[in-house]
Amino acid sequence: MYCAHCGVRLADSERHCPLCGTKAYHPDLPSPTGERLYPPHRDPAPPSHSLGFAIVATAVFVLALVTVLACDLRFYGSVTWSGYTAGAILLAYVVFILPTWFRAPHPSIFVPCSFGAAACYLLYIDLATHGHWFLSFAFPVVGGLGLLTTAFATLLRYLKKGKLYVFGGTVAALGAFMPLVEWLQHLTFAGSVAMGWSFYPLTALLLGGGALLFLAICRPAREYMARKFFI
Amino acid sequence: MPFPQKSHPRWLRLDNAAKIYPAARNEKWSNVFRMSATLRDEIDTAVLRRAWEVTIKRVPFLAARLRKGVFWYYLEPVTEVPIISEERSCPLAPMSKKETRRCAFRVIAYRRRIAIELFHSLTDGSGATIFLKTLTAEYLEQRYGVSIPAEAGVLDRRQSPVPVEWEDSFLKHAGTLAATRKDRTAYRLHGTPERSSFLRLTCFQLPASAVVEKAHQYGVSVTAFLCAAIMQAAARIQQDDTPELHRRKPIKVLLPVNLRPLFGSTTLRNFALYCKPEILPALGDYTFEEICAVVKAKLDSEVTAKQMSMQIAVNVRDERPLAIRVMPLFIKNMVMKAVYHSVGEKKACLCLSNLGAVTLPASMTPYVERMDFVLGVQATTPYNCGVLSFGDTLYLNMIRNIREPILEQQFHCVLQELGLTPTVESNEKE
Numbered sequence: 001m002y003c004a005h006c007g008v009r010l011a012d013s014e015r016h017c018p019l020c021g022t023k024a025y026h027p028d029l030p031s032p033t034g035e036r037l038y039p040p041h042r043d044p045a046p047p048s049h050s051l052g053f054a055i056v057a058t059a060v061f062v063l064a065l066v067t068v069l070a071c072d073l074r075f076y077g078s079v080t081w082s083g084y085t086a087g088a089i090l091l092a093y094v095v096f097i098l099p100t101w102f103r104a105p106h107p108s109i110f111v112p113c114s115f116g117a118a119a120c121y122l123l124y125i126d127l128a129t130h131g132h133w134f135l136s137f138a139f140p141v142v143g144g145l146g147l148l149t150t151a152f153a154t155l156l157r158y159l160k161k162g163k164l165y166v167f168g169g170t171v172a173a174l175g176a177f178m179p180l181v182e183w184l185q186h187l188t189f190a191g192s193v194a195m196g197w198s199f200y201p202l203t204a205l206l207l208g209g210g211a212l213l214f215l216a217i218c219r220p221a222r223e224y225m226a227r228k229f230f231i
Numbered sequence: 232m233p234f235p236q237k238s239h240p241r242w243l244r245l246d247n248a249a250k251i252y253p254a255a256r257n258e259k260w261s262n263v264f265r266m267s268a269t270l271r272d273e274i275d276t277a278v279l280r281r282a283w284e285v286t287i288k289r290v291p292f293l294a295a296r297l298r299k300g301v302f303w304y305y306l307e308p309v310t311e312v313p314i315i316s317e318e319r320s321c322p323l324a325p326m327s328k329k330e331t332r333r334c335a336f337r338v339i340a341y342r343r344r345i346a347i348e349l350f351h352s353l354t355d356g357s358g359a360t361i362f363l364k365t366l367t368a369e370y371l372e373q374r375y376g377v378s379i380p381a382e383a384g385v386l387d388r389r390q391s392p393v394p395v396e397w398e399d400s401f402l403k404h405a406g407t408l409a410a411t412r413k414d415r416t417a418y419r420l421h422g423t424p425e426r427s428s429f430l431r432l433t434c435f436q437l438p439a440s441a442v443v444e445k446a447h448q449y450g451v452s453v454t455a456f457l458c459a460a461i462m463q464a465a466a467r468i469q470q471d472d473t474p475e476l477h478r479r480k481p482i483k484v485l486l487p488v489n490l491r492p493l494f495g496s497t498t499l500r501n502f503a504l505y506c507k508p509e510i511l512p513a514l515g516d517y518t519f520e521e522i523c524a525v526v527k528a529k530l531d532s533e534v535t536a537k538q539m540s541m542q543i544a545v546n547v548r549d550e551r552p553l554a555i556r557v558m559p560l561f562i563k564n565m566v567m568k569a570v571y572h573s574v575g576e577k578k579a580c581l582c583l584s585n586l587g588a589v590t591l592p593a594s595m596t597p598y599v600e601r602m603d604f605v606l607g608v609q610a611t612t613p614y615n616c617g618v619l620s621f622g623d624t625l626y627l628n629m630i631r632n633i634r635e636p637i638l639e640q641q642f643h644c645v646l647q648e649l650g651l652t653p654t655v656e657s658n659e660k661e
Contacts, residue, residue, distance in 0.1 A: 014657065
């Protein structure tokens with residue numbers, strides 16, 4: 001049989017032309033039924049997840065934690081500076097190493113975990129320094145950023161299209177979040193509610209987010225940018 | 232005594248060409264190639280396994296595993312015969328380090344076909360042909376009770392391994408004068424990478440006599456003819472890709488040259504070097520006759536014992552200094568891998584390996600329908616090409632790890648323009 005599109009002479013086993021993909025068909029000839037060169041394709045099993053890195057990294061972090069606490073207890077008899085260092089080590093572990101224990105870590109689980117760990121660390125610092133700023137400042141800021149980042153990471157992971165909308169919306173939302181951060185800052189630390197510095201990131205991020213949303217909506221603009229900035 | 236006594240060393244150094252393969256391998260290039268023989272009846276795997284057990288005693292250093300020393304890799308015969316592998320949807324599944332440590336080759340049975348896939352540190356195409364012929368001969372003897380003489384590349388399985396079969400012929404035949412390694416970067420064929428390590432194989436079948444006649448019309452050998460056709464196809468792809476003449480890169484094809492006839496070696500290990508014919512599209516479009524002339528001139532000037540001994544000297548020189556020999560293996564691996572991946576693959580568009588006309592003893596021929604030779608792709612070069620003739624059919628297996636059949640389409644056009652109409656088959660997903 002010959003390919004109707006490119007004229008290639010096909011072996012009896014070929015259902016499609018390997019050179020152009022056209023289905024092998026002739027109205028006067030029977031469908032190809034020859035023996036295929038190889039068995040049909042089956043998607044391979046996903047590769048097994050190697051835990052070597054996670055185990056080694058955990059061991060390194062545990063060693064660092066124990067060393068820091070041991071030094072502090074040895075020289076000062078109680079947990080002083082080592083509490084902050086240990087907290088930072090634990091935070092770094094939750095953010096960077098904990099996801100490596102899993103083959104396909106879900107962002108909707110690990111991003112909130114990371115922000116939760118950050119909130120716990122800040123709570124420890126607040127309690128250790130008697131700052132009284134956790135509930136009125138740190139918790140809402142970390143919570144807000146955590147919600148925004150979780151939404152961003154989850155949408156990016158599961159949406160097949162519309163990624164520019166996600167980026168644009170996230171950047172704009174971050175900009176809109178800045179006045180809230182400044183208001184909480186003034187409420188907790190300065191006492192008054194005069195808005196000042198948040199105007200600048202608000203403007204910049206709203207403009208950036210707006211530009212990304214415009215590119216998402218306007219296809220000619222998108223193509224123009226792709227032509228100018230391709231790598 | 233029906234089976235040979237243990238008359239070979241317990242371990243063996245890698246030959247000079249083999250040293251780069253374990254160092255340069257990664258998940259995209261595992262340096263494996265395949266040879267297969269399609270018989271007329273379904274394969275009996277129990278008989279094949281028994282035949283395999285006999286054959287590996289005859290060629291213990293082709294049926295070997297790769298082990299790691301402190302300074303170098305080395306080979307050991309396998310301690311037990313692994314199971315016969317199942318055929319996948321594409322040939323040349325990557326061979327992991329764990330697998331090569333256990334057994335650096337596979338025997339695969341699928342319907343009427345026996346295939347062997349070997350890690351390139353064991354041997355080259357010529358050595359693999361002898362291995363496959365010997366295995367197939369033993370299988371046919373056990374299955375059908377025919378007596379197959381030890382001729383036409385079939386070894387006597389009752390004989391002990393012969394020392395010349397495991398010698399490193401590179402060390403023996405290195406010249407005193409070393410060639411230079413300077414070389415220009417070649418044009419790189421490219422396309423959309425295939426996911427999940429699936430390799431697409433396209434087999435062009437041509438009447439061997441027609442190809443020989445056509446090659447003689449142009450005054451070249453079959454290898455030179457096919458090389459010229461592939462270079463023509465690659466040049467046309469670059470023409471579409473890069474309209475500006477001055478930006479076009481050289482088109483080069485790696486042609487492995489079997490050194491055994493030149494030096495009278497009978498080793499079964501690697502003993503091949505490369506010739507690299509080259510055209511410069513920046514100078515303008517070449518006619519097919521011009522490309523044939525370039526390839527012929529290159530082969531005629533380079534494929535001589537003196538020239539090849541200079542090439543061998545370059546490679547052997549690099550492994551001889553004491554500073555290199557005492558360098559720990561893991562440092563050698565890092566350096567060789569870095570040098571190879573930054574320089575090695577950029578020097579040719581693809582490799583075209585032609586094993587020529589494969590002959591069998593007359594008593595085997597009625598049982599064997601066809602034979603194939605498939606090279607693996609490399610890490611960044613998406614195409615490779617293995618060729619052999621069996622009977623009156625030339626089988627050209629073109630393998631790629633990109634989705635678009637760009638080279639196959641152009642190559643087919645070139646063959647048609649030359650008056651040849653191949654039959655095409657593939658392992659395309661249904």
